[in-house]
Amino acid sequence: MRIAIIGTGYVGLVSGACFSDFGHHVTCVDKDAGKIDALERGIMPIFEPGLDQLVARNVAAGRLAFTVELAEAVTGAEAVFIAVGTPSRRGDGHADLSYVYGAAREIGEMLRGPTIVVTKSTVPVGTGDEVERILREVAPEAAISVVSNPEFLREGAAIEDFKHPDRIVIGAEDERAAEVMREIYRPLYLNKAPLLFTSRRTAELIKYAANAFLATKITFINEIADLCEAVGADVQDVARGIGLDGRIGAKFLHAGPGYGGSCFPKDTVALLKTAEDAHAPLRIVEAVVKVNDARKRAMGRKVIKALGAEPRGKIVAMLGLAFKPNTDDMRDAPSLSIARALEDAGVAVRGYDPESMEQARSLLPDLILCADPYEAAAGADAVVLVTEWDALRALDLKRLAAAMRAPDGRCATTPDCGHRRRGALLDRLSGRAGAIDLGGFEIGDVARAQPERDQGEGRHDVEGEDARAEAVRDIRHLAREIGAEREADHGRAEHVGRAGGRAHPRKHDVLKRCHGGADPRRAEELRDRAGDVEGS
Numbered sequence: 001m002r003i004a005i006i007g008t009g010y011v012g013l014v015s016g017a018c019f020s021d022f023g024h025h026v027t028c029v030d031k032d033a034g035k036i037d038a039l040e041r042g043i044m045p046i047f048e049p050g051l052d053q054l055v056a057r058n059v060a061a062g063r064l065a066f067t068v069e070l071a072e073a074v075t076g077a078e079a080v081f082i083a084v085g086t087p088s089r090r091g092d093g094h095a096d097l098s099y100v101y102g103a104a105r106e107i108g109e110m111l112r113g114p115t116i117v118v119t120k121s122t123v124p125v126g127t128g129d130e131v132e133r134i135l136r137e138v139a140p141e142a143a144i145s146v147v148s149n150p151e152f153l154r155e156g157a158a159i160e161d162f163k164h165p166d167r168i169v170i171g172a173e174d175e176r177a178a179e180v181m182r183e184i185y186r187p188l189y190l191n192k193a194p195l196l197f198t199s200r201r202t203a204e205l206i207k208y209a210a211n212a213f214l215a216t217k218i219t220f221i222n223e224i225a226d227l228c229e230a231v232g233a234d235v236q237d238v239a240r241g242i243g244l245d246g247r248i249g250a251k252f253l254h255a256g257p258g259y260g261g262s263c264f265p266k267d268t269v270a271l272l273k274t275a276e277d278a279h280a281p282l283r284i285v286e287a288v289v290k291v292n293d294a295r296k297r298a299m300g301r302k303v304i305k306a307l308g309a310e311p312r313g314k315i316v317a318m319l320g321l322a323f324k325p326n327t328d329d330m331r332d333a334p335s336l337s338i339a340r341a342l343e344d345a346g347v348a349v350r351g352y353d354p355e356s357m358e359q360a361r362s363l364l365p366d367l368i369l370c371a372d373p374y375e376a377a378a379g380a381d382a383v384v385l386v387t388e389w390d391a392l393r394a395l396d397l398k399r400l401a402a403a404m405r406a407p408d409g410r411c412a413t414t415p416d417c418g419h420r421r422r423g424a425l426l427d428r429l430s431g432r433a434g435a436i437d438l439g440g441f442e443i444g445d446v447a448r449a450q451p452e453r454d455q456g457e458g459r460h461d462v463e464g465e466d467a468r469a470e471a472v473r474d475i476r477h478l479a480r481e482i483g484a485e486r487e488a489d490h491g492r493a494e495h496v497g498r499a500g501g502r503a504h505p506r507k508h509d510v511l512k513r514c515h516g517g518a519d520p521r522r523a524e525e526l527r528d529r530a531g532d533v534e535g536s
Contacts (some may be wrong), residue, residue, distance in 0.1 A: 001023050001024050001025070001078050001079065002025050002027075002031060002076055002077045002078055003016075003025070003027075003028050003078070003079050003081065003178075003182060003184070003189040004017055004021075004026075004027050004028075004073035004074050004076060004077040004079070004080045004081070005026060005073075005080075005081045005083055006027075006029050006070070006073075006080065006081065006082050006083060006084060006107070007030060007082070007083040007084040007085070007099075007103070007121075008028045008029075008030040008032075008035060008036070008039060008066065009045075009046075009083065009084070009085055010046055010048070010153075010155065010158070010262065011083045011120055011121065011151050011153065012030075012081070012083030012084075012120070013028065013030060013039075013044075013045070013051070013055075014048060014051065014153060014158045014159065014162060015048070015081065015083060015120060015162065016028040016064060016197075017051060017055050017064060017149065017159075017160060017164060017431070018054070019056045019167075019184070020054070020058040020061075020064035021054060021057070021058055021061040021063075021163075022187040022188075023063065023187070023371040023377065024184065025062075025063055026058075026062065026064050026065070027064075027065045027066070027067060027073035027077070027120065028064070028065070028066050028067075028071065028073070029066075029068065029069070029070050029072075029073045029074075029432065030068065031068060031397050032068075033068050036066045036067065036068050037057070039066045040059075040066055042059075044054055046327075047326075047327060047328040047355045048155070048156070048158050048159070048326075048327070048357075049156065049157075049159070049326055050159050050310075051158075051377045054159060056240075057348070057435075060499070064091070064476060067147055070106055070107070070110055071110050073257065074110040074111065074115075074456055075110065075112060076113075077115065077352050078115065078116065078180060079116040079117075079118055079150075079180055080107055080115060080116070080118065081113070081118045081119075081120045082100055082103050082107075082117065082118065082119050082120060082121055082131070083105065083120040083121055084099035084100055084103050084121055085099055086099070086100060086121050086122055086123055086266075086270075087266065088265075088266045088269055088270065090176075092273070093122060093269040093270065093272070093273050094124075094270060094273045095122075095124050095151055095270040095273075097123060097124075097127060097130075097265070097360070099121075100119065100121055100123060100127065100370075101130065101131070101134060102181040104117070104131045104134045104135055105134050105138055106362060106416060107135070108134060108135040108137075108138030108139040108142070108144075109138055109139070111135075111139045111142045111144065112142075112489075113142075113143070114143040114144075114176075115129065115142065115143070115145075115178050116142055116144075116145050116147055116180045116181070117135060117144060117146050117147070117148070118146075118148075118149045118178075118181070119131060119147070119149065119204075120149055120150070120151055122150060122151070122207050122263070122267060123148075123269075124204065124206055124208070124271075124274045124450065125201050125204045125205050125208075125274055125469025126201060126204070126272075127148075127204060128147075128148050128171065128200040128201070128204060129200070129201075131146050132144070132146040133223075140423065141293045142416075143187070144202065145173070145174055145177035145180075145232045146167075146172075146173075146177075146304075147169050147170060147171060147172045147175060147177050147181060147200065148172075148201075148203035148204050149169065149181065149203070149205035150169055150172070150202045150203060150204070150206065150260050151207075152165065152166065152207070152210065154325070155261060155262070155324065155329055156324060156325060156326025156327045157381070158256065163188070163195070165193050167193070167194045167195075167196050168193055168194065168195045168196065169196050169198065169203050169206050169207070170185075170195060170196065170197050170203065171197075171198050171199055171200035171201070171202060171204065172197060173200055174201065174251065176200070178197055181195075182409065183194065185266050194533045196385055197292045204215075207267075207359055208267055208270065208274070209242070209271075210234070211263055211264055211267040211268065211271075212267065212268050212271050212282070212285050212288070214252050214257055214264070215267075215268050215288050215292070216285065216288045217251075217252040217253065217288075218258075218259050218264075218292075218397050219253050219258075219259070219288045219291050219292050219295075221235065221239055221252075221253045221254065221255050222255050222258065222291070222292075222295055223291060224238060224239075224255070225255035233383070235255045236255075239255070241256065241312065251451075256334075257295065257296060257299040257324075257334035257338065257353060257386060258292045258293075258295040258296040258299070258337075259292055260296075260323035260324075260331065260332040260333040260334055260336075261323040261324060261327075261329055261331055261332060261333070262329055262332075265292075265331070266332075266333040268285055268288060268289050268328040269289060271285060272285055272286060272289065279442040281362065287299075287353075296334045296336075296338070296339060297337050298336035299334060299337065299338050299341075300337055300338045300339075300340070300341025300342055301341060303316060303338065303341075303342060303384055304341065304342065304345050304347070306382060307347065307381060307382060309469045311342075311345045311346065311347050312346030312347070312350070313346060313348075314345075314346065314347050314381040314382070315347070315348045315349075315350065315379060315380045315381050315382075316342055316348070316349050316350070316380060316381065316382045316383075316384055317349075317350045317351070317352070317370070317373070317376035317377045317380040317382070317384065317460060318335060318338065318349060318350065318351045318352070318367075318376070318382045318384045318386055319351075319352055319353075319373050319376065319384065319385050319386065319392050320335065320352075320353055320385060320387025320388065320389055320392060321333065321335045321351050321352075321353035321356045321357075321359075321360045321364075321382060321386065321387065322335075322341075322353055322355060322356040322359075322387055322389075323335075323387070324387060325387055325389040325390065326389075327355065327356075328353075328355040328358075329356070329359075329526060330356050330359040330363055333387075334386060335351070335360075335364075335387070336363060336364065338386065339351070339364050339367055341364070342510060343366055348368065348381065348517065349366070349367055349368065350363075350367070350368040350369075350370050350375075350376040351364070351368065351369055351370065351374060351376065352363035352370045352371075352373050352375070352376045353387065353389070354389055354391050357369055373392065373395055373400065373496050374396075374399060374400060374403050377403040377404055378403045378404075379403070379404070379405050380403075380404050380405060381404070381405050383400065405505040412415045441497065
């Protein structure tokens with residue numbers, strides 16, 4: 001089929017590349033001539049693992065093209081997807097639909113035959129009705145059907161999510177439109193990917209409801225983490241204990257500094273505005289938004305507290321700046337709130353991230369950007385682990401500790417959301433100033449070189465016994481290096497925060513807990529961790 005996609009942002013570019021990989025002929029349109037020129041030269045405007053190769057392969061095959069000319073893309077297309085941005089409108093929090101409506105008007109002016117216009121952008125309930133009204137006003141004689149087809153792509157795993165979706169939601173009001181959408185997604189349907197056909201308004205609401213529910217789950221475990229910290233419990237064990245309940249599930253139960261990114265923050269607020277306009281307030285979602293905003297600010301205060309009575313003039317290294325791993329997106333990232341809180345307290349902040357350094361340069365102009373984690377840690381009073389990048393799981397912790405400022409008599413870690421075991425290990429590894437983990441690392445995540453490769457967030461290859469044994473040997477070697485053999489000399493050391501004031505775990509406990517013991521469910525939980533910070 002011939003498909004046109006309006007917008008080459010995250011959703012439009014990934015969708016266009018994947019549709020063309022199915023065998024469809026796709027033309028992506030954007031008004032930004034510089035972006036189109038870069039795409040034609042193979043330069044991606046975003047970081048998404050595997051996207052550059054996918055685009056290059058389909059451009060070479062003649063199935064994927066880029067243009068600034070709308071007529072070139074729309075003429076002869078059987079389906080036109082609108083995938084433009086819907087940012088929060090300044091001042092009131094409603095979704096800004098001006099780009100969607102503008103695209104609809106321009107599409108209507110170009111239509112020459114029967115066409116399905118598909119809204120791929122995340123839009124409030126009723127947007128499809130207005131898109132249809134605009135199209136019929138501009139092209140009253142055209143045979144037009146408007147469909148809602150929301151995306152459910154997680155940044156960092158978008159290609160995998162597109163090709164192996166949990167579900168494909170299609171909101172269509174007539175059978176002709178439904179049949180065209182079936183044909184577009186036929187390659188996935190043959191693999192038994194479930195197609196869910198609903199009304200257009202229902203499809204629009206499904207997207208918002210899904211994001212709001214996931215944001216609620218994240219915020220719930222973050223609040224439970226605060227309680228764990230207060231009463232001396234371990235939130236990791238609590239999360240596992242409730243996550244093993246099939247009615248709840250383990251996904252999105254990993255405490256951290258709060259959700260961010262391009263979807264959850266704006267979509268929860270937009271849903272609240274829709275509910276307010278409909279006189280059906282969503283009190284739970286209101287609480288989620290408030291708690292998440294407060295949590296990001298609280299993370300900055302935790303770091304400041306760990307620095308001691310006088311934080312001014314001290315140096316903090318922040319490792320991981322993107323809102324989640326495998327993306328360069330820093331929109332509403334917790335790192336922004338943490339860095340600003342530290343700067344307001346007079347702390348000099350250094351930063352490192354594998355992919356988002358350019359974004360950080362504009363968003364945090366006072367941040368000192370460093371070439372690698374060890375440069376960031378050199379002479380620092382504390383190292384803050386914010387985002388759980390794979391590259392930060394395999395850090396040489398001995399080298400990191402040696403680079404930090406000499407001991408000042410304290411060995412401080414933050415409470416880190418009730419993660420007592422992780423606090424104890426990081427505390428001991430630093431041996432100097434502060435090792436502060438806000439990013440949701442497991443002991444195993446920090447101590448082990450990456451034992452398995454994430455196959456798209458939430459989908460992983462199962463390790464065999466040989467790999468598991470090798471990982472245990474690696475941990476044992478590291479445990480010796482960091483002083484587990486000398487634990488008796490330090491076993492009663494007092495620690496601030498996550499260590500919970502108790503002695504370090506014994507060496508065999510370190511090894512067992514890092515690896516998850518012989519329990520395959522625990523091993524699976526550790527593998528699944530990486531993809532659950534943000535789902536969409």
